[in-house]
Amino acid sequence: MPKVLNFKVIIEQDEDGYFVVTAPAIPGCHSQGKTYEEALKNIKEAIELCLEVANSDCTYKAKIDFGGTTLTSRFSGITEIPIRFQFS
Numbered sequence: 001m002p003k004v005l006n007f008k009v010i011i012e013q014d015e016d017g018y019f020v021v022t023a024p025a026i027p028g029c030h031s032q033g034k035t036y037e038e039a040l041k042n043i044k045e046a047i048e049l050c051l052e053v054a055n056s057d058c059t060y061k062a063k064i065d066f067g068g069t070t071l072t073s074r075f076s077g078i079t080e081i082p083i084r085f086q087f088s
Contacts, residue, residue, distance in 0.1 A: 005051075005069040009043050011036070025065040026050045 010022045019039035023029040023046070031046040033039030054061035
């Protein structure tokens with residue numbers, strides 16, 4: 001039976017409006033999408049491909065940080081809040 005792994009991803013929106021996604025626990029695992037939903041779909045595919053490579057490449061597998069991947073998924077996020085303020 002397959003094991004469920006929860007990888008944290010970092011999502012940023014670039015200057016063109018695209019969502020750029022990185023899975024920091026997996027070296028070289030990045031993706032993007034025009035929408036937030038597309039970016040999540042694409043990073044899931046990228047993670048699955050990286051894990052397929054890791055399944056046959058022990059050196060690459062050793063570089064993946066599996067710590068905490070079996071914990072229950074929780075939301076954590078960073079955003080910018082625009083504040084109008086003038087220092088005197």
